[in-house]
Amino acid sequence: xxxxxxxxxxxxxxxxxxxxxxxxxxxxxxxxxxxxxxxxxxxxxxxxxxxxxxxxxxxxxxxxxxxxxxxxxxxxxxxxxxxxxxxxxxxxxxxxxxxxxxxxxxxxxxxxxxxxxxxxxxxxxxxxxxxxxxxxxxxxxxxxxxxxxxxxxxxxxxxxxx
Amino acid sequence: xxxxxxxxxxxxxxxxxxxxxxxxxxxxxxxxxxxxxxxxxxxxxxxxxxxxxxxxxxxxxxxxxxxxxxxxxxxxxxxxxxxxxxxxxxxxxxxxxxxxxxxxxxxxxxxxxxxxxxxxxxxxxxxxxxxxxxxxxxxxxxxxxxxxxxxxxxxxxxxxxxxxxxxxxxxxxxxxxxxxxxxxxxxxxxxxxxxxxxxxxx
Numbered sequence: 526x527x528x529x530x531x532x533x534x535x536x537x538x539x540x541x542x543x544x545x546x547x548x549x550x551x552x553x554x555x556x557x558x559x560x561x562x563x564x565x566x567x568x569x570x571x572x573x574x575x576x577x578x579x580x581x582x583x584x585x586x587x588x589x590x591x592x593x594x595x596x597x598x599x600x601x602x603x604x605x606x607x608x609x610x611x612x613x614x615x616x617x618x619x620x621x622x623x624x625x626x627x628x629x630x631x632x633x634x635x636x637x638x639x640x641x642x643x644x645x646x647x648x649x650x651x652x653x654x655x656x657x658x659x660x661x662x663x664x665x666x667x668x669x670x671x672x673x674x675x676x677x678x679x680x681x682x683x684x685x686x687x
Numbered sequence: 688x689x690x691x692x693x694x695x696x697x698x699x700x701x702x703x704x705x706x707x708x709x710x711x712x713x714x715x716x717x718x719x720x721x722x723x724x725x726x727x728x729x730x731x732x733x734x735x736x737x738x739x740x741x742x743x744x745x746x747x748x749x750x751x752x753x754x755x756x757x758x759x760x761x762x763x764x765x766x767x768x769x770x771x772x773x774x775x776x777x778x779x780x781x782x783x784x785x786x787x788x789x790x791x792x793x794x795x796x797x798x799x800x801x802x803x804x805x806x807x808x809x810x811x812x813x814x815x816x817x818x819x820x821x822x823x824x825x826x827x828x829x830x831x832x833x834x835x836x837x838x839x840x841x842x843x844x845x846x847x848x849x850x851x852x853x854x855x856x857x858x859x860x861x862x863x864x865x866x867x868x869x870x871x872x873x874x875x876x877x878x879x880x881x882x883x884x885x886x887x888x889x
Contacts, residue, residue: 567865
């Protein structure tokens with residue numbers, strides 16, 4: 526058994542830095558006299574000695590193993606997601622291009638609007654197709670498609686699971 | 688012989704995706720994280736679940752860690768928040784164990800206490816019992832101060848509260864625990880015969 530803790534250690538226990546405190550607690554956990562003296566100043570200090578109780582090593586090893594598996598699983602999932610994200614973006618850009626092409630073709634084939642159609646035609650909105658990218662957040666895209674008086678909103682998001 | 692990397696170097700390497708650096712960081716910090724979570728939740732299994740969640744969060748968020756603050760402070764903050772959540776969830780499921788349980792004994796270890804060493808099981812049982820009477824924040828403050836040895840200013844940063852609030856929680860926690868010891872565990876405090884002035888001291 527090493528020497529007992531000094532009187533100053535007990536008097537200034539609350540002011541000790543973490544290393545000095547840990548050292549005092551470790552000693553007191555093995556020394557009845559110092560433990561009694563520590564606890565005599567404040568019985569709740571007995572619980573400081575809980576710091577000296579080691580966690581069962583086999584439980585810590587199991588934590589390492591479980592954590593390692595979980596990180597591997599997350600890493601694989603992340604690789605999978607990034608591959609899918611590239612495919613998703615390519616597909617959505619291609620689709621947008623096809624839709625824009627079809628709308629343009631339809632506009633060229635459609636007759637010009639007559640001047641005497643009156644206010645009804647004017648209220649029906651633009652007589653041509655228009656594709657607008659409303660928002661791009663992360664991997665999600667929202668396309669606003671106007672064809673004649675019809676509006677189609679298309680949402681592309683790899684995380685949407687239908 | 689090369690010096691082992693310090694925590695800051697490991698954190699930087701792990702943030703860059705170095706898995707071995709992260710594993711070493713876990714190895715250095717795991718016992719502290721499990722012990723803190725264990726004393727807050729009162730259950731070793733819950734503490735291990737908390738610890739796994741804490742380290743997963745650290746792995747996923749290391750790139751967002753602000754190195755102007757101590758890594759341990761950040762780690763304690765994640766740990767305490769997760770442990771308090773776990774404590775509240777268990778409370779909603781039916782409460783913290785108020786009586787000694789085999790799990791409490793497992794925390795302290797099943798081996799008999801060698802002569803002169805502290806009776807781990809008795810101490811752990813007493814704390815598990817009495818700390819159940821503390822509010823989660825009081826419990827966290829007491830664990831960080833008395834068991835982990837953090838100073839009130841550091842605890843204030845960990846919990847995001849004022850140092851004066853930390854001191855107030857600590858006073859309340861000590862008062863409740865002291866009353867509990869006197870009422871239920873008088874044996875934790877030395878008796879008059881073992882408290883004789885100067886006896887076997889220094």
